[in-house]
Amino acid sequence: MENDKTNFDSRSLDKTYHNPTEATLERIGGKWKTAILCLLAEQGAQRNGEIMRMLSPVTQKVLTRQLKELEADGLILRTVFPEVPPKVVYELTESGWSLRTVLDPLCEWGKRFVKADKSV
Numbered sequence: 510m511e512n513d514k515t516n517f518d519s520r521s522l523d524k525t526y527h528n529p530t531e532a533t534l535e536r537i538g539g540k541w542k543t544a545i546l547c548l549l550a551e552q553g554a555q556r557n558g559e560i561m562r563m564l565s566p567v568t569q570k571v572l573t574r575q576l577k578e579l580e581a582d583g584l585i586l587r588t589v590f591p592e593v594p595p596k597v598v599y600e601l602t603e604s605g606w607s608l609r610t611v612l613d614p615l616c617e618w619g620k621r622f623v624k625a626d627k628s629v
Contacts, residue, residue, distance in 0.1 A: 533611075536579075536582045536584065537584070537608065537611075539575070541564065541567055541571060541572065541575045542575050542578070542579060543612070543615060544564050544567075545560065545564070545572075545575060545576065545579060545585070545599075546579070546584065546585075546601070546605060546608060546612055547612050547615065547616040547619075548560060548563055548564065549585065549599065549600060549601045549605070550601060550605075550606070550608075550609055550612050550613070550616070551616065553600065554588075554598045554599065554600035555598065555599055555600075556596070556597060556598055556599075557572070557573075557576075557597060557599070560572060560576075560599065576599060579605075580599075583602055583604045583605075584601065584602060584604055584605040584608070585599050585600065585601055585602060585605055586599070586600050586601070586602050586605075587599055588600070
């Protein structure tokens with residue numbers, strides 16, 4: 510796990526956490542980060558436009574910021590293919606995949622909750 514620390518941006522390395530949950534939630538917390546991670550875990554590598562469609566109503570500005578933060582934290586990998594127009598694909602890194610045991614129950618709970626909410 511020591512190698513994973515090199516994937517985190519400098520703001521995370523310099524910060525002192527009071528408990529492990531705080532560190533985890535800083536990296537995966539928020540409305541869109543968990544949704545992005547669940548999407549990539551379930552669907553595999555995705556392009557920006559595909560992520561936008563699946564996570565509507567997220568805005569491009571917010572999505573871009575969330576993707577950059579996830580990349581800086583070493584949870585996703587951004588690959589640019591040398592094409593015209595450029596093709597950019599996002600996928601989970603090894604650290605991102607290691608969250609699968611946490612993400613799967615969250616995603617499944619959300620699916621059940623949404624189904625229950627729509628039937629009301």
